[in-house]
Amino acid sequence: MAEDGVIQELAAAVERSPDMVELRLHLATLLVERERFAEALSHCSAILAQDAGHAGALSLLQRCSAALSGQTSPGATDGNFDWTAAEKEVADIVKPAFVEEPGVAVNENDFDAVQRSSVRLADIAGMDAVKKQLELSLLGPIRNPELMRAYRVSARGGLLLYGPPGCGKTFIAKAVSGELGANFYQVGIADVLSRWLGESEHSIRAIFDNARRNAPCVLFFDELDALGHRRSALSGSAGLRTVVNALLEELDSATSNNDGVYVLGATNAPWDVDAALRRPGRFDRMIFVPLPDAEARAAIAKLHLQDRPVEAINLVSVAKRTDGFSGADLAHMCDTATQLAMADSLRSGQVRPVQMSDIEAALAQIRPSTGPWFETARNVVEFSNRDGTYDELAKYLRRMKFR
Ligand SMILES: Nc1ncnc2c1ncn2[C@@H]1O[C@H](COP(=O)(O)OP(=O)(O)O)[C@@H](O)[C@H]1O
Ligand SMILES: [Mg+2]
Numbered sequence: 001m002a003e004d005g006v007i008q009e010l011a012a013a014v015e016r017s018p019d020m021v022e023l024r025l026h027l028a029t030l031l032v033e034r035e036r037f038a039e040a041l042s043h044c045s046a047i048l049a050q051d052a053g054h055a056g057a058l059s060l061l062q063r064c065s066a067a068l069s070g071q072t073s074p075g076a077t078d079g080n081f082d083w084t085a086a087e088k089e090v091a092d093i094v095k096p097a098f099v100e101e102p103g104v105a106v107n108e109n110d111f112d113a114v115q116r117s118s119v120r121l122a123d124i125a126g127m128d129a130v131k132k133q134l135e136l137s138l139l140g141p142i143r144n145p146e147l148m149r150a151y152r153v154s155a156r157g158g159l160l161l162y163g164p165p166g167c168g169k170t171f172i173a174k175a176v177s178g179e180l181g182a183n184f185y186q187v188g189i190a191d192v193l194s195r196w197l198g199e200s201e202h203s204i205r206a207i208f209d210n211a212r213r214n215a216p217c218v219l220f221f222d223e224l225d226a227l228g229h230r231r232s233a234l235s236g237s238a239g240l241r242t243v244v245n246a247l248l249e250e251l252d253s254a255t256s257n258n259d260g261v262y263v264l265g266a267t268n269a270p271w272d273v274d275a276a277l278r279r280p281g282r283f284d285r286m287i288f289v290p291l292p293d294a295e296a297r298a299a300i301a302k303l304h305l306q307d308r309p310v311e312a313i314n315l316v317s318v319a320k321r322t323d324g325f326s327g328a329d330l331a332h333m334c335d336t337a338t339q340l341a342m343a344d345s346l347r348s349g350q351v352r353p354v355q356m357s358d359i360e361a362a363l364a365q366i367r368p369s370t371g372p373w374f375e376t377a378r379n380v381v382e383f384s385n386r387d388g389t390y391d392e393l394a395k396y397l398r399r400m401k402f403r
Helices: 003-015 020-032 038-048 056-070 085-093 126-142 146-150 169-180 189-195 200-213 238-256 296-305 315-318 327-347 356-365 371-383 391-401
Strands: 105-108 113-116 157-161 183-188 217-222 261-267 283-288
Touching: 003 020, 020 038, 020 056, 038 056, 038 327, 126 146, 126 169, 126 200, 126 238, 126 283, 157 169, 169 183, 169 217, 169 261, 183 189, 183 200, 189 238, 200 217, 200 238, 200 261, 238 261, 296 315, 296 327, 327 356, 371 391
Parallel strands: 157 261, 157 283, 183 217, 217 261
Antiparallel strands: 105 113, 113 183
16 A cells, blocks of 8 residues: 555654654654554654654644543543542632633734734733732723823833743733733844844834734733843844844833833843843833742643643642742653653553653652752842842742741
8 A cells, every 4th residue: 555655664764864853743643644553652752752842742642642542532631631629629720721822923024923812811820919910010000091191100111020930921921912902922032133133223123113013012022131231142242232222212112102012021030131121111110920839830730731641630739749840840840740651651552641650750850940040039139139129029039938
């Protein structure tokens, strides 16, 4: 049969170039189509060993394991979750809608897409202090322009989200645009700098123009510290200064005109953000996004496990035992647990879902990664917080110590 010939050829090619992920995925897909699930499974696992988060391999793996374990409806997400009794509670708290939708591209330019965001504040699990602050300092005022006029408050300036990596800054920015019914336009500064070197100044203008065309629009600058002199490879160069100046100019005009562009920024290292960017009318309000609380940890763990075969995962206990973990640590833990289950499956030739024992084993290997971040944060709070910029962070650090 011709098709099996194709599979044989592909298999030979994969053997010659074992690192070609897409080739292997193609082979695995064909194998699944011919219901050769066990073989497909081993290719999926080879891909995942190289790239633990590979979405295509994960979903294929899920199909294989569902087929091999005799389930009828592969592809269902919550249906695959085998909830323990305690879980039902969390399942209610953790809204089912927290999965990010890819978003509809409204308009595209050369390097970034404007999207419509369906994420809402309610999709962010836990993090009540952050939500309250967003409501008070941003959403409330924008929703009540009359009130702002009455109190002579202006919504000028941008909001800077800061905190350790992988703890929901981007997610929160998306939720803000969802709440405002605004488009979401994410721009990575490092990306802009590297791709448009020499032309960055021009591209900053294009970005703001694009945001205005898509108003109401949340314009979200990620990795804002990449523009900082201390960090940037362009440090001290005239080129960098020009980009910063262009950004300052556009920020000043965008935040003083009422043209429906809301500027948000995010950084793991606010202390590296160019000081000029933090002056009034620019990124002048800061919100600290701390490590996820228990509720948020449960939601993040669920997110990373939900497309995988799992059994009797107790998210309450996972959350309890991961105090101090960042979102990225939780993702790492879930990947490790999955790999352990997969290794077991490969040994036995039987698909075994991820269980609590895998989580336990993963937990034994993983330590919170944010130690260095908090080390730096402590120094900043101690030695350069004279103006009170980091009071919120200072309060959090004090509270952490007494835990
Ligand atoms: N509080 C939360 N509730 C639900 N999901 C969360 C929460 N915090 C983070 N996540 C999930 O973790 C992912 C990583 O967070 P992200 O926003 O990219 O972190 P950061 O931008 O701070 O590095 C998000 O896409 C989101 O799916
Ligand atoms: Mg981010």
